[in-house]
Amino acid sequence: MSSFITLNSIQQSFKDETVIKNVDLAIPQGQLFGLLGPSGSGKTTLVKIIIGLLNPTKGTVHIDNQKMPSLKLMQEIGYMAQSDALYSELTAKENLYFFASIYGIPKKQQKQRVQEVAEIVDLTAHLDKTLEHYSGGMKRRMSLAVALLHQPKLLILDEPTVGIDPVLRASIWQDLKKLQKQGTTIIVTTHVMDEAEKCDNLAMLRDGYVIAQGSPDQLIEKSRTGTLEEAFLQYGKSNHH
Amino acid sequence: MRIRAIIKRIVQQFLRDKRSIALMMVAPLLVMTLLWLVLDLDQYEPTIAVTDVPEQMQDLLEEQDATIIEMSPNEAEEALGDKEVDAHLTWKKDQVELTMEGSDSTATSAVQQVLNQTSKQLNPNSLNMEVNFLHGSTDLNLFDNVGPVLIGFFVFFFVFIIGGVSFLRERTQGTLERLLATPLRRWEIVVGYLSGFGIFILLQSIVIAVYSIYVLDIYMEGSFWAVLLITFLLAITALSLATLLSAYAKNEFQMFQFIPVVIVPQVFFSGIFHIESVGWLDAIGKIMPLTYGADALKEIMIRGQELSAVLGDIGILVGFSLVFILLNILALKQHRKL
Ligand SMILES: Nc1ncnc2c1ncn2[C@@H]1O[C@H](COP(=O)(O)OP(=O)(O)OP(=O)(O)O)[C@@H](O)[C@H]1O
Ligand SMILES: [Mg+2]
Numbered sequence: 001m002s003s004f005i006t007l008n009s010i011q012q013s014f015k016d017e018t019v020i021k022n023v024d025l026a027i028p029q030g031q032l033f034g035l036l037g038p039s040g041s042g043k044t045t046l047v048k049i050i051i052g053l054l055n056p057t058k059g060t061v062h063i064d065n066q067k068m069p070s071l072k073l074m075q076e077i078g079y080m081a082q083s084d085a086l087y088s089e090l091t092a093k094e095n096l097y098f099f100a101s102i103y104g105i106p107k108k109q110q111k112q113r114v115q116e117v118a119e120i121v122d123l124t125a126h127l128d129k130t131l132e133h134y135s136g137g138m139k140r141r142m143s144l145a146v147a148l149l150h151q152p153k154l155l156i157l158d159e160p161t162v163g164i165d166p167v168l169r170a171s172i173w174q175d176l177k178k179l180q181k182q183g184t185t186i187i188v189t190t191h192v193m194d195e196a197e198k199c200d201n202l203a204m205l206r207d208g209y210v211i212a213q214g215s216p217d218q219l220i221e222k223s224r225t226g227t228l229e230e231a232f233l234q235y236g237k238s239n240h241h
Numbered sequence: 242m243r244i245r246a247i248i249k250r251i252v253q254q255f256l257r258d259k260r261s262i263a264l265m266m267v268a269p270l271l272v273m274t275l276l277w278l279v280l281d282l283d284q285y286e287p288t289i290a291v292t293d294v295p296e297q298m299q300d301l302l303e304e305q306d307a308t309i310i311e312m313s314p315n316e317a318e319e320a321l322g323d324k325e326v327d328a329h330l331t332w333k334k335d336q337v338e339l340t341m342e343g344s345d346s347t348a349t350s351a352v353q354q355v356l357n358q359t360s361k362q363l364n365p366n367s368l369n370m371e372v373n374f375l376h377g378s379t380d381l382n383l384f385d386n387v388g389p390v391l392i393g394f395f396v397f398f399f400v401f402i403i404g405g406v407s408f409l410r411e412r413t414q415g416t417l418e419r420l421l422a423t424p425l426r427r428w429e430i431v432v433g434y435l436s437g438f439g440i441f442i443l444l445q446s447i448v449i450a451v452y453s454i455y456v457l458d459i460y461m462e463g464s465f466w467a468v469l470l471i472t473f474l475l476a477i478t479a480l481s482l483a484t485l486l487s488a489y490a491k492n493e494f495q496m497f498q499f500i501p502v503v504i505v506p507q508v509f510f511s512g513i514f515h516i517e518s519v520g521w522l523d524a525i526g527k528i529m530p531l532t533y534g535a536d537a538l539k540e541i542m543i544r545g546q547e548l549s550a551v552l553g554d555i556g557i558l559v560g561f562s563l564v565f566i567l568l569n570i571l572a573l574k575q576h577r578k579l
Contacts, residue, residue, distance in 0.1 A: 051422055055578045069579040076425040085419035087250065089257040094250070101246030104422050130257070 004029035005050065005154070010059035012045055020056070020209040027187065027201070030172050032180050035195045036232065037205030043189040044082050047158050050187070053078055063121055063154065064073040075103065076218070078152035082159050082189075084139040086131050092118075092142055093127040096149065103150035117145040120175050122168060137163040137192075144172065148179075155179065155186045159184055161195065173198055195229045211235045243425060244433040251357040256405075265403050265445050269395040270452050276391060277457045287351040289326070293332040301362055303356040317326035328352045356464025376544045377460065385460035387513050389538035390531075392453055394508050396446060396472050397479040397531055401504055404438055405483030405496050412487065421577040431484070431569045438480055446472040462545030468538060470548065474558040475534035481565035482530070488572040507531035512539060533557045 012020035019042050025232075027033045035043050048054040050061055052069025064076075064220035086095050092147055093114065100110045118124045121141035126190040131139060140163050147155060161169045173195070180186055188199065196202055197216050204212040204219070212235040216228055223231040255262065267300055288308040291299060300307050312320060317329040321340065327348040331338040339356070376386070411417040411434075420430055450468050453459045461468075486503070490496040510516065510526030513537045519524055526532045537554035542548040548555070 052579065053418060053422055053577055069577055071424045071426065071579060074422065077422070079419075079422040081415060081419060081422075083415050085415035087254060087416060088414070089254045090250070094253055098246055098250045101249075102243055102420070102425060103422075104242070235505070 006062045008060045013057045031200045032186045034199030034202045041205040042208045059190045076153040078147035078155045080147040080157045086145045088131045117148045121145045247433030248437040261467040280556045285351045287327040290326040290329045301359045358488045388459040389542045390535040393534040400476045400479040401483045406486040409487040427573040442476040463541035467541045467548045476560045478530045511535040530561045
């Protein structure tokens with residue numbers, strides 16, 4: 001399979017600190033790809049580079065054979081930031097309709113799409129509340145709903161399930177799998193091992209390096225350990241750059 | 242359609258924020274009213290102590306609205322010290338002696354005015370002058386005089402605060418970055434934002450102009466629409482400057498730090514004080530938008546000029562806004578190159 005997303009020797013420095021070091025990635029179309037790494041390892045930075053919100057110090061990102069950033073591709077990407085970027089004075093509904101208009105969803109379809117995504121994140125009953133009165137987990141779900149609105153070909157989700165209870169978390173993962181079956185490519189960052197296990201392919205990130213890459217099973221097998229957690233620790237030990 | 246969505250969202254947000262609406266619409270009126278109360282007072286009427294002053298002279302002084310009290314030299318000295326009188330006039334054999342209290346320049350010049358008028362009447366052969374006014378009249382008081390500058394200043398000030406802080410909030414709560422992860426172009430964001438806010442700014446300009454002209458009855462010779470256009474242009478300049486500077490502030494507190502640096506100095510250089518004689522001071526005024534707004538407002542309100550007479554000022558205000566808007570679009574490059 002030819003790759004849908006290609007990162008070519010990406011490097012990112014802030015002042016004199018280099019936080020992404022020479023990262024190469026190739027993600028095929030339709031894959032559920034996980035970026036696994038501890039806090040501060042550079043997941044958010046890498047994701048922002050992929051979507052074009054950060055201009056890497058070195059290297060290039062290509063999506064669907066086009067160089068990023070590209071406004072045309074922005075239309076095809078759904079993005080959920082790590083911190084909820086929503087308008088707290090507005091109701092959930094107003095937020096959703098706003099983003100629906102920004103993504104150019106025709107007026108007639110907006111209502112239907114808003115209802116569909118609200119159902120996925122289980123917020124249908126709370127659409128008329130202003131977000132000031134939302135709990136942390138509800139805001140997380142709203143952010144996910146916004147990312148799903150325009151049925152993007154590529155979903156980039158930065159820690160989507162933080163603060164969400166296990167029942168809803170399982171149901172969201174089910175929905176992600178369903179979207180994947182329909183052909184959506186999904187990139188998820190996480191530091192939770194049991195979520196990482198659900199991905200087709202993983203890149204393990206540590207201090208800005210990709211220390212290992214492959215499917216969860218491959219990674220466990222290659223490291224000769226029993227679990228992903230042990231594998232992660234094992235790779236961390238053997239990679240002294 | 243995307244710009245319209247931004248405008249709609251800003252209107253929705255703003256309507257929920259009752260306090261900011263109040264600050265934008267009511268606060269300027271409150272401050273204008275207070276200034277009007279202070280500056281629109283009748284002329285100060287001085288109190289003068291007199292010693293040995295002839296009856297006829299005393300009558301003349303009283304005709305000039307001065308309060309006259311006869312005192313001995315010692316009493317007068319004490320009264321001056323206690324600020325009970327503003328001046329002490331003593332009639333000696335062939336000489337008149339005047340002692341001023343002197344610490345209050347308004348009182349001092351009022352005493353001088355009274356004495357000037359009186360001496361003119363004592364000596365009817367002195368120059369008989371008829372004074373005519375090309376613009377304004379003797380009734381033009383301090384409020385009428387600085388009113389146009391104040392209107393400009395308050396429009397600028399309140400738009401700067403509210404516009405700057407709300408754009409800053411877009412940055413700090415991450416929604417600006419979120420918008421840049423959509424297919425929105427940078428100029429669409431800036432134009433949408435300025436237009437959404439523009440609606441409220443236009444309302445504010447109308448409210449302030451109507452209130453000053455029709456309620457406070459500020460001196461006004463020109464056309465209301467011309468005043469409105471200038472205040473609106475000034476407000477757009479303030480808004481685009483505020484959104485630009487918000488890129489260089491990390492929080493609201495840092496945004497407010499721009500006020501003493503960027504806003505307050507403008508009022509000193511915009512025509513309340515006469516600074517034409519000092520070249521470099523005048524040059525500083527030339528780089529400040531309020532200078533042009535205030536100048537145009539004075540031309541229209543006091544001198545009754547048409548818009549065509551202030552095209553230069555209008556051009557410069559439009560120029561300022563365009564430059565600030567372009568810089569805004571460029572500043573967003575720090576988030577997304579495209
Ligand atoms: N704008 C910035 N300026 C300076 N340093 C930054 C900036 N953004 C990120 N960093 C640094 O880059 C490193 C990686 O940060 P990043 O947010 O990508 O981590 P992360 O893997 O997403 O962590 P977490 O799981 O806690 O979200 C950190 O050391 C952080 O301090
Ligand atoms: Mg992160």
